[in-house]
Amino acid sequence: MSLRVYNTLSRQKEDFTTVEPGKVKMYLCGPTVYKPAHIGHMVGPVIFDTIKKYLAYSGYDVTWVVNITDVDDKIIVRAQEKGTSPEALAKEMTQDYFDNLKTMNVDGIDQFPYATQHIRDMHEIIQTLIDKGYAYPLNGDVYFECTKDADYGKLSGRNLEQLLAGTRAETKDGKHHPADFALWKGSKAGEPSWDSPWGPGRPGWHIECSAMARKILGDTIDIHGGGLDLMFPHHENELAQSESCTGKPFARYWLHNGLMQASGQAGKVGGAHSRQGDAADLNAAKEDQEANKLAGSKGAASVKELFARHDPETVRFFLLATHYRSPIDFSDERIDEIGKSLDGFYRLFETYERVTGKSFYDLSAPKKRASELSVSDAGAFTEFVTEVAALKQRFLDTMDDDFNTGGAVGALFDLRKTINGFIGGHALDGGKGDPAAVAVLVSAMTVLKELAQLLGVFSAPRPKVAGADDALVDDLMQLIIQIRADARKNKNFSVADLIRNRLGELKITLEDRPEKTYWRKG
RNA sequence: GGCUCCGUAGCCAAGUGGCUAAGGCAGUGGAUUGCAAAUCCACCAUCCCCGGUUCGAAUCCGGGCGGAGCCUCCA
Known part of the structure; x- marks a missing residue:
């Protein structure tokens, strides 16, 4: 049987073929580094790590890129809150992300490009889009003009009329269409800023992925992955700007993983809740969201806290036990x-x-x-x-x-x-x-x-639980086991069972095997 | 309101046109054991409801009910 993959673009499974025979170029949308990762952030990396392992096993030469978005509104805001610089915060959170990947045994990522190191590549795309008539500068910003892109919306199954109907359309002054999105944003005082042909500013949300994927993997990549929540608008816009720029297909296969959801409540881990279209409901939803944050839904805790309660290998297995396109309910149980x-x-x-x-x-x-x-x-x-x-x-x-x-x-x-x-x-x-x-x-x-x-499991012994890795404890256990063995030899089963039961209360299990008795903790 | 997706045993979950509907957890019975532990064997679902297509549907189509995500710079 040959490999088949579900492509969001076609909404069906397709035979897997690559641009270049034997080679797979894979891009996964990485984190915006502004806060410690929670379990939901690990879903994509674990799944695509497994996908890479399988592709490599199947004979492909795989190059897998995961970007680090280290310039963004959220970083700026949170850095201000914490009284630190956006750069320092981004660096710290990037390290947190790397630590978590290592713990989860995600070792297949070949490159981690940083948005801030690819500003020129972004400029190149933006300029091309302007030259081709797909984008227009406006007061220091540059916008992508969705109406110029004939097949805009093909990934998420939307069209511009629907988008208008759904939004409380407040067109920012001068934008040609409410759906037009920023490629470049003029910077305000105190914000990170780069010079550009359109004035000092910083990248729009989607442009970094288009630029880095193109720079490192080429105009057409084989697999583009990410969480289902990124399908619109992020991936839709990436696709629109990339294809409008190069005139070539951006990605052959779009793979979207299901989202981790907080157990027993609506909404995904650490994320917003659904809403209705009017302002009153919107406010109610925001309050709900706040309430949930205060309640501190367990799933939204940081990955590092999670590892204090669960073996990382178990967590990895937990993520892989369900199909990657399905949502997963988080629960400790x-x-x-x-x-x-x-x-x-x-x-x-x-x-x-x-x-x-x-x-x-x-x-x-x-x-x-x-x-x-x-x-x-x-x-x-x-x-x-x-x-x-x-x-x-x-x-x-x-x-x-x-x-x-x-x-x-x-x-x-x-x-x-x-x-x-x-x-x-x-x-x-x-x-x-x-x-x-x-x-x-x-x-x-x-x-x-x-x-x-x-x-990506069973590659190394799991760390022993505290107490089971102590030489003295083992010596003492051997002594106890010997005493119990003597009791058993003398058919003094009440003593033997007392020992075993009391050890059981200490979470120590004995296994009597023909040759000897083994013990384990936990 | 628009766009997607989902509904399989007590719980989790694979299967999306055709032999007896994977597997895990829990449970029950048995083998083994001094008794346990570990392991093995057996038992444990006609697939949300209604209608349709088909020789044949959990699987396709229509309707209903229920749930989730997106339409807010969320992975």
Whole structure:
């Protein structure tokens, strides 16, 4: 099966082909760096990181660019509030963003261009648009003239009449049409400012993406991604200005991820709420929004706070367990539930280590998709080997269908169950398994690793919970375990059970296995 | 008001024209265990409602009800 992706532009799944064979140029709208990232900001990076991993695995040479918008009204306002400079604030928040990406194991981004370092590229586009008649200067600003763009609105399915009907149209003095948007904004005193042919000023909201995507990836890119909320007006306007400038298609595929929503309440995490069209409702909505901020909806807390409560790997899995185009309800309970579902994998990795004496995390799995899957005759193990190959195929077929990570995750759980069954069926746990069966197990675990790699999980041991990483604690536990083992030997089960129950109260679990007793915390 | 999208088990969720509707969490029964833990096996849904198209629909079309996003420089 070949790769198919859902394209917002056509509202359907299309076969995936690239401008340049074998190469993928991908652009994701990055953050405006004005406040610490919340979980919603991580959805796009995690999803597109997974998409990049899958494309690379499928044989593409992928270049992925994520911009940093480091000049913007929100930055200016917040810097003033905090009594710092826009530059300092942007720098601090950029670092916060990088930290969070690292924690979430988002490692596939090739370039992070900064808006402030591409002012000239923006000027170039703006000038071309003016020359071609798509834009007009006005009192130090420059506006894009939407009515000159015949197919304006094609991405979000709007047209200019509809836009007029919906807005409380207050046309800013001189704008030719209310939908016309700023390419360049004349700066006021005290604001960051750059010289331009139209006077000192700063970029409009959308121009930085057009400029940086073009500069780094070329006139036509393969994949343009972002949150669903950016489809209009941001992506619509990017598309309009880019295509009007170059006369070429801006992006072949537009991919929009669903938004994280605060659990049990309307509205997305950290965002505004829906509204009706009149002023009274607008005010009510704003009050609602304020109330929510005061209430401090849990999901809108910073990512760093979230990591204090949940393992980042669990959070990543949580984001990938649902299809990327669907909205996700944030809730601590759901993340905990995902955490429980992952425990079975961690148990399996421990089992693997008991059986082979080696760490699952040291397994080296293929980074590229094999041209074809072949199942060699494995004698008595053929049935198992065939089952593993079938599950791998199911995983990859599912990913080929618009990066359906949710469905692929299901195959991963089935693979776990199949491997556990094999371990039990051949009595491998406990040390003295048939070497041939162990070899088959290693290859099956390598498949598991290969697939987990695509999701960006299980690449390194999770950090141990506090208390479980202490050598002294382990020594004490060995002592307790030995005392309990003696009690069990003497059939003194009341003492043995007392020890185990009391340890249970301390969140310590004992596992009595034939060869010895293991313990774990948390 | 306009434009999109969604409604599958107690909860989360994949599947969008055709074998017995993935998977996870929770629950129940069983194997295993001194009892547990871990693991395995089994059970657990006719897909919001109504109408239509079709040999055949959760899947397509129409209507209804319910929910979400955008139309505010939100990822």
